[in-house]
Amino acid sequence: MRATAYQRKLDVKNGRIDLSHGAGGRAMAQLISGLFHEAFGNEWLARGNDQAAFDVGAGRMVMTTDGYVVSPLFFPGGNIGSLAVHGTINDVAMGGARPLYLSASFIIEEGFRFSDLKTIADSMGEAARAAGVYIITGDTKVVERGKADGLFISTTGVGVLADGLDLSAEKARVGDRVLVSGSLGDHGTAIMSRRQNLAFETEIVSDSAALHDLVALMVAAGGSSIRVMRDPTRGGLAAMLNEIAHQSGLGFRLQEEAIPVKPAVAAACELLGLDPLHVANEGKLVAIVAPDMADAVLAAMKAHPLGCDAADIGEAVADNHQFVQMSTGFGGGRIVDWLAGEQLPRIC
Amino acid sequence: MKYADEFRDKTIARGLARAIGAEAESQSEYRFMEFCGGHTHAISRYGLEDMLPANVRMIHGPGCPVCVLPASRIDMAIRLAERPEVTLCVYGDLMRVPGSQGKSLLTAKAFGADIRMVYSTLDAIRIAEQAPNREVVFFAIGFETTTPPTAVMIRLAEKKWLKSFSVFCNHVLTPSAMHSILESPDIRNIGRVEVDGFLGPAHVSAIIGTEPYEVLAQQFGKPIVIAGFEPLDMMQAILMLVRQVNEGRHEVENQYSRAVTRKGNRRAQEEVSDIFELRDQFEWRGLGLVPHSGLKLKQAYAQFDAEMRFAMHEVRVADNPACECGAILRGVKRPVDCELFGTVCTPEIPTGSCMVSSEGACAAHWTYGRFRDYQLRRA
């Protein structure tokens, strides 16, 4: 968009964030207009108010908020900016809603490179445009060196939900099918491959993607026979299904052989002693669907590029202990438990 | 994954399970101890228990270096890490192991200790090179498998003239512990474990070879079969043990011949014997003081010995009296026999060491197998 009162251009190539960029003065205004407005460009931001007013169509609103503290900030397949946009869109979409607007708040560490900030802001703008949503309000703070890990972003998203749709975990019933939209563990593996002390080379890239189009197709095919949808982010599929088991009072029984995991993800997990079912995803969803409509919903998923590897991986079962159980590819049975503590690589 | 996937074949597994079922005499009970936590983990992870006949029972042994590390050694590491000049490098497995005051390295880190998780000893060297003004200490643990990488690291540190680098050595030896399980006065008092045979360690044996087990098999009249960590490896080894028991043999057999020889990895053995020597005794959680079961740095490498460099001393502490880790590590009790299991002791808030490491008998059972307890009760 057009620069207004501030003429001196930001030195995006060599400059760095200093404390004045968060102090409310001219430098901050310049950063916002020169970098964020440029990247996000839309009529709400252009008006330069502290809030954005927008019309709401018929239906119920959905709202979600999320903080992003990923390390490293840049990883194969994306960066913290695209991740923040995709993640928040997905949280709105998992309710079955159509995402509309986002806010973005930046906490930036003194010394952060303008060039990196610009790359991140540009990929946020790109991700938002591709998804047809707008980042319409935001905030910028700068903290002293050592007080943030480069950059933290928090985003809030709103969307609208069609009448009659009310997805929620407690609606799951015995016999419901568990559908997953694609291979698991790609994002976490891509991130781990770039962590210092773990570093390995892989062609696996983050699956970070906005899932609302896929969700719209699924809702069109299955309507309210979709009981609940969630994106298995931190803690992976295991955490997500255990959460739903607790909320619904049911157990799950999975078939290990049906769960899509890329060979390189499986290999990285073997190397580090991790379980792919605990590894994070940023462009996958899991849907619990009534059995009679499961095939139709699965077909709708497979028709979308982000769901082409979708699979039916198991079912909800009656279980007072709310265990998530799995028949192993080897023929035995095991529990798929929550991840205990942090995901730490093991030697043994 | 080549050399792994082929050994996870479901169809062959079913056939093997039937063969074990057919050859295990129905009126006898077969109790085999898998010494190694890698086996414990694999048994739980692949659901192997579901495939074995009821009269073939696996007893989980003490073969997890994290589990057998006594709380006093964790306390020592925490005290060391709390020194302002020290950066402590540790393997991820150790972070949540509780010391005597319920404090772990993870909590010490939260309180400001400079603790870094590393994947390899080479990472510790890198950290030491980057921070020449810090006292960088590597918290070395592990059996014979993990000791050679520590030896290589010390040699590298010497070559690179790293003046402020040292090692807190907690390396322990497998055969000594097996010996202790089979024959120690302490264990006799508590009740000796009835074990009909051992599934011998895979990767430990890749280093030490099969020879060191021969004297054990002879002395105690128990068969030992060295087994790989893939599920088919283990099932084949169990079948080999069943056959030995049936035929009254007690030999050392090697199922894992693709990686294990009788003499082991000589080069790795030499690296270790150049740098380390036996301690007179070392405390194992659950086994107590086991003679000649731990390693320390030789005098020639004393400059790299953190225990000397920082005048560290061990204060023995008693384990939680209700915690059954000791008996579980010896195979005398099962996780469900402990009243803390699944109540106050879970992988999130472990009381005992068996619940900490994912290779511990309690953690493996909790994480992968606890649904069987309810099936049993229902049945």
Add this chain to the structure above:
Amino acid sequence: MCLSVPAEVAKILPDDMAIVSIDGISKEISIALIDDLAVGDYVLVHVGYALARIDPAEAERTLQLLQELGSEGQDLQS
């Protein structure tokens, strides 16, 4: 104990280091503990070190035996 995975040696580097590959991932490890490794050899990797060479003939022999034992077991049932 001792988590370890089989990996193929893809490239020998100076200073006793090598690149190994495992199903589409590759990692730099130390080969200081094994003599005379060549590209194409398989090794067991533990904490960033090659610990043992995998003997392809022995692996084949074990697999053969497993096949036989497995199919004998199948026969038992039928």
